[in-house]
Amino acid sequence: MARxxxxxxxxxxxxxxxxxxxxxxxxxxxxxTKFKPTEAITVQTPSSVASKVAPEKDVVLVSINKDGKVFxxxxxxxxxxxxxxxxxxxxxxxxxxxxxxxxxxxxxxxTSLAGLKQQLxxxxxxxxxxxxxxxxxxxxxxxxxxxxxxxxxxVYAGTQMNLxxxxxxxxxYPAFKNVxxxxxxxxxxxxxxxxxxxxxxxGTELWKLNVTGKGPEE
Amino acid sequence: xxxxxxxxxxxxxxxxxxxKSKKLSTRVDLTPMxxxxxxxxxxxxxxxxxxxxxxxxxxxPKDTDKPEEQNKAKESGALTIILGKDNSVFYYEGILLPxxxxxxxxxxxxxxxxxxxKKQSTPDADFVVVIKPNEESTYKNVIDILDEMAxxxxxxxxxxxxxxxxxxxxxxxxxxNAGK
Numbered sequence: 001m002a003r004x005x006x007x008x009x010x011x012x013x014x015x016x017x018x019x020x021x022x023x024x025x026x027x028x029x030x031x032x033t034k035f036k037p038t039e040a041i042t043v044q045t046p047s048s049v050a051s052k053v054a055p056e057k058d059v060v061l062v063s064i065n066k067d068g069k070v071f072x073x074x075x076x077x078x079x080x081x082x083x084x085x086x087x088x089x090x091x092x093x094x095x096x097x098x099x100x101x102x103x104x105x106x107x108x109x110x111t112s113l114a115g116l117k118q119q120l121x122x123x124x125x126x127x128x129x130x131x132x133x134x135x136x137x138x139x140x141x142x143x144x145x146x147x148x149x150x151x152x153x154x155v156y157a158g159t160q161m162n163l164x165x166x167x168x169x170x171x172x173y174p175a176f177k178n179v180x181x182x183x184x185x186x187x188x189x190x191x192x193x194x195x196x197x198x199x200x201x202x203g204t205e206l207w208k209l210n211v212t213g214k215g216p217e218e
Numbered sequence: 219x220x221x222x223x224x225x226x227x228x229x230x231x232x233x234x235x236x237x238k239s240k241k242l243s244t245r246v247d248l249t250p251m252x253x254x255x256x257x258x259x260x261x262x263x264x265x266x267x268x269x270x271x272x273x274x275x276x277x278x279p280k281d282t283d284k285p286e287e288q289n290k291a292k293e294s295g296a297l298t299i300i301l302g303k304d305n306s307v308f309y310y311e312g313i314l315l316p317x318x319x320x321x322x323x324x325x326x327x328x329x330x331x332x333x334x335x336k337k338q339s340t341p342d343a344d345f346v347v348v349i350k351p352n353e354e355s356t357y358k359n360v361i362d363i364l365d366e367m368a369x370x371x372x373x374x375x376x377x378x379x380x381x382x383x384x385x386x387x388x389x390x391x392x393x394x395n396a397g398k
Contacts, residue, residue, distance in 0.1 A: 015248030023253030029262030032232065045271065046358040048365040054273035064357065099220050166359035173301070176360060177379075184278055192273035195361060204330070205371040 041071050041108065043168045047198035054194050055162040060152050062145065063108070066168040068175035069134025073108035079155055080104045086151040087113065094110045112136050113144055138177040145182035152211040153186045163191040171181065252258065274364065279376070295344025296334045299363060300380060302388045303354035306395075307363075311336060318387050323395065326362055333370050347375040350386050 025171045058077040074080040081104040110132035137145040300308040307324045
């Protein structure tokens, strides 16, 4: 009995379909990815059980890096301009319009008010938390964060302002306290601290609340 | 594997063995392309930020000089937590005794039990946690302890400056612990 001959099949598989899938996924990830802007201020945020996503609009961000240097950034460029104008008039800094235009282009402010021109003069890649001295906030006499916050509060008066604080794990408490003092002086009593999400430990009261669906109170 | 036929009119080789140009398959091997595709996918998966940062809300009380406007805390219901350097935690219940005998050291793992025990043993209306970070504690410590407040659903807590006497006690305890 002659056995039927089994045709030797080619081992090469048609890759077209797989290729299609791969590139479909690739385009999905390319389109959805949002690159982290290269952060000039490196801050390692602590984690907390807070589940609310940090707001992204109308943000006034105060960052504290690991050395306790304080930086202020205002997201909205128009508001940035207004804040600088307010600072200029209230503190008699004598900036020209061109100066203010230049300052408004900066992503964040990391020097004393008098030193802003030096920051502007620095090349972009050198404007980071290592080079810049930070906004003076050490003592109550020369707490320029207060001035920034006052100007921000004036400009944002009547509109929504999301005051965010982003502190580094290793920064010491006094830096945090100085910033809080600056907030308090301007009656900015509500602010939010940026943290990394963390799961609620099991068996705790908050966990029980979450399980029963009541959720934490705001 | 398959190759693109680029020879075009290259069948004009002179010589004895003039071959008839074979019709080559137009199929291209896609394996390297798939490889590249998946490599890029992995790159984008790893660089994409899926976890959005969250924000923790904190509302500060208004500072008042007038004593009648200040919030009163019952001594018996108060739990004072002091944060020191190197993630150390100290606490005492009620008011600090002059000899410091109710001043205890703890750490971030054990403080939760202390808070829970105190919360259960005091009436809700009296229970208040006073948080006193000293100048050597870090921002992370403060967030962690505020987080403990959220975890244990402590409704009343206050962030207060540390008193010199307490800070001195912290220093002494830290020195004693370091000597062990």
